[in-house]
Amino acid sequence: MSDKTFSRKLAEFAADTSFSSLPEAIVHQARRCLLDTVGVIIAGSAMADSAQAIQGFVKKCAPAGKASVIGTLLKTDSAHAALANGVAAHALELDDGSKYATYHPGASMIPAALALAEERGATVEDVLLAIALGYEVSLRIGTSVNPSHYLKGFHPTGTVGTFGTTVVSASLLGLNADELVSAIGIVGSLASGINQYEIDGSFVKHLHPGNAARNGMFAALLAQNGFTGPEEILEGRLGFAHCFSDTFNPSILEKDLGEKWEFQKIYFKPYCSCRYVHYAVEAVENILRGHPMTMDDIQSIRVLTHKNAKQGSDIPDYQTVLHARLSLQYGMGSMIVRGRAGLQEYTEESIKDERVKKIASLIEIEADPEIQKTYPEIRTTIVEITDTDGQIFASRVDYAKGDPLNPMSDEDLMDKFRDVTQTVLTAGRQKKVMDWIMDEGTLTNPIQELTDMLLW
Missing domain, CATH: 3.30.1330.120 (2-methylcitrate dehydratase PrpD)
Structure with a gap:
């Protein structure tokens, strides 16, 4: 085990973890993230200029397909749907986050999962597994290089997020561990996003999670077709940690992997701001x-x-x-x-x-x-x-509302969903979406049942 690279250890964890082996609390957390992010995408799609700009781009430039651009009647390929929904998810600053990894995982992970799952006919069970794995791997990578990575000027939602969306995509595509090692190596060269938007408040911040969602799919598909990437992409002399951070704590990448979940440490946002x-x-x-x-x-x-x-x-x-x-x-x-x-x-x-x-x-x-x-x-x-x-x-x-030590309950998250979607969804449709996502009886249902509710 000691002679394996970190990307291989993470890839083997993701490839070997089945839905049935996930702790009940992790499955429930994945549902909470799905509910929260879907609500945020709906709100962003309707209210954010950046989301509407990207929707216009997709309408003009993207091919027809099976994946939904939430809040529109557009169906396109999974890459463009994930791009558009990722922008909408981040546009109102309502998306979940990690104070340790210093980024917003849901804004890229869930658009990638929904779009690829809808295109491939995957089930709720498939999506929840992909979400749990994508969050866990990327949270560990983000924590290992932060806060230095952020303080150097990188936006981890764009950089770290790519690793998570690669794992999400690999899970839904059925990649084996060797293929996922290459996919992680590939996406390390696609990890991008810098914080210059902080100076002038330009839209490009919102592009980062959408781009991460698209790049993660791209990397996974390339690896599935035999394209290779460097195995030491995380710890290598010219790898991600060396190039993107002044500090690196590799122990977090493998410590208690699969036993103690970083996924449980994310926060949810009650306010639409940083x-x-x-x-x-x-x-x-x-x-x-x-x-x-x-x-x-x-x-x-x-x-x-x-x-x-x-x-x-x-x-x-x-x-x-x-x-x-x-x-x-x-x-x-x-x-x-x-x-x-x-x-x-x-x-x-x-x-x-x-x-x-x-x-x-x-x-x-x-x-x-x-x-x-x-x-x-x-x-x-x-x-x-x-x-x-x-x-x-x-x-x-010390702990703002939404932190695990000052948590938002399921009912708090549903109140938030009602609040941010009230100008778009009727009360009846709000209830239908919330019930469907949180209902344990939907595990074998196709995710398209959900995405069909999000088109108008």
């Missing part, structure tokens, strides 16, 4: 609950947090809706001015609100060395609001 923003928004909520104040009562606001939040979300001069979703200043300002930071607060009109801009100008963000010591296990954010009388009111959030 995860770093959630901590600050909750802290503001806590302060206002105990000490109600208006914007005119505030002299200054200080935020102590970790390096990732400082780098990715210290955006006082937000320019676009995407920019605002990433901005700590905007999320906090909206909560102070409006008492809300939900979907309706992230529109072109809303981000022009001068009241929120005024609050944003009062906020200073600091990366705190003591907080950094516990990152990523505890991603503490401390907010201190000083009022015009010089009084300081503070709140500390």
